[in-house]
Amino acid sequence: MGRIAIVGTGPTGIYAFQRLLEAAPEGEITLFEKGEKIGLGMPYSPEVSSKSMLANIASIEIPPITTTYLDWLEDQPESLLRSYGVDPDVLDERHFTPRLLLGEYFQDQLLVLVDQALASGMQVEIHEQTEVVDVTAEDGALFVTTADGSVEGPFERVILATGHDFPDADEATRSYFPSPWSGLIDAEVPAVRVGVMGTSLSSIDAAMAVANQHGRFRRKGGALSFETEAKGLHITLMSWTGVLPEADFYCPLPYEPLQIMTEAAVADCAAQARPLDALFELMRAEITLSDPGYAERIGLAGLTADTFAAAYFAAREVQDPFRWARKNLEEVEHNKAHRITVPWRYALLRMHETVEAIVPDLSTSERQRFDDGLKTVFVDNYAAVPSESIRRLLALHDAGVLSILALGKDYDLDRQTDRTVIRTQSETHVFDVFIDARGQKALTSADLPFPSLRDALAKAGQDIPERAQDYSLTGVPGYEGRLVLAAIPYLMHDRPFVQGITVSAEIGAEIAKGMTAGRVRRQA
Template identity: 70%
Template sequence: MTKRIAIVGTGPTGIYSLQQLLEIGEPLAVTLFEKGEKAGYGMPYSPDTASKSMLANIASIEIPPVVIPYLDWLEAQPADRVAAYGLDPDDLDERLFTPRLLLGEYFRDQLLLLVKTARNTGHRIDVRESTEVLDIVPGDDGLRVLTATGQDAGPFGRVILATGHDFPDNGDADGSYFPSPWSGLIEARIGAVPVGIMGTSLSSIDAAMAVAVQHGRFRRRGDDLRFDADGAGLHITLMSRSGVLPEADFYCPIPYEPLAVMTESAVAACAAKSRPLDALFDLLRAELMQADPAFCLRIGLGGLNADTFAPAYFADRKAADPFRWAKQNLEEVERNKAGRITVPWRYALLRMHERAEDIVAALSEPDRQRFDAGLKKVFVDNYAAVPSESIRRLLALRDAGLLSVLPLGEDYTLTRQDAGTTIEVDGQAHVFDVFIDARGQKPLGAEDLPFPTLREALLRSGHDIPDVAEDYSLIGPPEFRGVSIGSIPYLMHDRPFVQGITACADIAAAIAKGVATRRRRRLVS
């Protein structure tokens, strides 16, 4: 019997979902719905929301292959196509960070190849582009998908929501204020004026690059990168509470080596203890002490706890000039990459963040607040390290006198006006003609779902946050038991680190595993 499945969204989660479903070995009829004109790009990698200056924060070695690995695909491209994105075809390697747009081209190519292969082996695959899904409606024979084109589809036994990131619409931007870097910034013409950007992560750097390249260009001479401005007037200010810049991506073995102390079973045991967050920190401390005793001695880890670790971790960076720290960190990571040297404490934290996430849903509200204020910040800082080239660009803009960093602390005011935005810190007013909020994706709840029938059913049943099983199938109203939630913003409440392409692939694998398990149960019964 052919299984009918709908996939809403054709970014990485949607593509990996199709890939994994095709591995089940069951005849499939899959309909993919894409709101944009072309399927396969995904919002962060689309020409509508990204420019050539924006780098993907993932190297080829980390990207799960769809049909062929990303590096193989890159090396098979015409040299002029690769060069058009600022890359030297002779410099391609598995640890290279490439422009977001190029990664988007890969995903679209892979989707088209995946669809062609699936059709040739007997599966029915329908890709509906320029088709916005308005609602998902249950019926006696399955779930129906209602679209803005009026070409409704179904019934489906499974609907996979793979709608990806969800940021404010372009209509919320007004030329002087952008509620996200994805809200019309790419198409906007920004004048040579004071520009404020809330945030210092890669999204904030992307926003800074989108503005800067309108007023000059980066030029490389040997190992040096400089920015030549076209004129005067532009100044970009990155701001955050701490005022620290992200560090550069560091070398480490991939795939990850197993942890010695913070194992899956050890973390699971923490949930049964009276103070689970503190038990988790004990594991973290033991792991770090075994991995890098010198680092632990330097920050006094033996005397720290779950609440004081983050302040100690950031203390030296907060006290230093952010650009001087960035320059020294860049030099360190580049030496380590050249020598294939792994810094043990960095690698240990990188491997621990996904393990630590397993306990988040079990934390009490007070402990969740403690986690968000402490350990979460350390983990995010570690795994969200940015490409070295992004740090070089920040330093080039600083050297050109066009970039500064403003630490906001915990007590500041933000006032929006028609003519601009004012930030007051320590009694001093900072006025920006253009303001961009680049703080990244926020967790979303049931009330944010764009599908009214599903939304109202969840809210009526008391599910303010969509709850999902291990296979991401929706827990809640029985009429929607055929829905799988693979959309990252709706998973972030209990999975704060569920970000990036590898997470998309993991979600897709779990969804397909759940579909296959249910199929086996039907066959047995």
């Protein structure tokens, strides 16, 4: 397959390396990692995470690399696990652990892969603390330029697996953080009014990063409490609706097949005059089949693709969010203990990846309808958070340091030098510190940090890079079939749910499959 460069060694880069090693152990691969050590990945590194931040994926869902995450955990010293607050006596394949511990797993697994690769005869070159700042095409090959001015190459292929892209820490100030990953972990946040935009797991992480500076969580029996002597500390999570995410629910894994919303049925929707309406008919039928009681309770027969989201969130929006969270947590924990699956939740969870296939074919107006309605339902469903995260929110609320604010869609945000002011239709809220935790945004070609590649895409007229099945660029002279764009933010336009470790594994497999197919054709 020639010499290959992988830029970024988080989960996507690791799974791509794994699959390439399996497909062509005699190859030559160069790994470039911007961070201090290979294998951690941005969300799992000490630079942006703390021990209080939980991963929302368990071993049962993580595609094994050289071993499963659970087996790896069981092989670790008890002292290491306890240092992360993990009890080695209760490890389970559905157990959620801190992100930093998951990062140690990925780093260890990559190092094992490197040893296996070297033993098989593969040539592996590693560049840590090396930022790639450009990728150029010349004479049928690609070259990478690093921050120190070095040029590496030629490469037959370059895989950009740079992961999430959030503002740098130097864009943060004492009173404003453009994301939870922009210096918040190392910042000293005073005990003041703190506003957090968003209510997802990223927002919960931001709240934990602040709260842990001013108090500590204590567990007594089965109850969790938060103790603090800080005066003036109050954290507000906010969103349009003010609803909290629900706790992760029990369901069979791997997924059982859908009965009605099959890949073929969804593909047929794309040919309809109003594909979103055709898609919703499949959703309605699948939910009704799996859980007729739920369908009747929300009046599913009379709903449409545009009204389903309102019915889905209705009960949560009218109740106090913390009361709902307690009730939901109790239900989820009961169901986990008794291995009970709520059919309608499981149906929605299995649907989202199948539904995603139709998104690139939607017209602008249909895509807007999807984003405003059904997308919010699927995101809420698959982005359920660990039960422990809900317990922590409830403990903070009980301690009087956490509240939820429903902004509505009509509000004004005024970011000033030393504070942030938010005005809704009825109230004005002032925050001494403000954290924008709304998560990863979809990026375009203009956002790429590689000027030569960016210019080539602009000349090719590609605002959103066009990619083949194996994520290699198409229609870009010099880069076509050689540059593999597997960075999550640049995939989100066509694949709105393209986040998470399982997706990273799928991307890595497709990359290796594409390269292997080309290799077989050339040999033939």
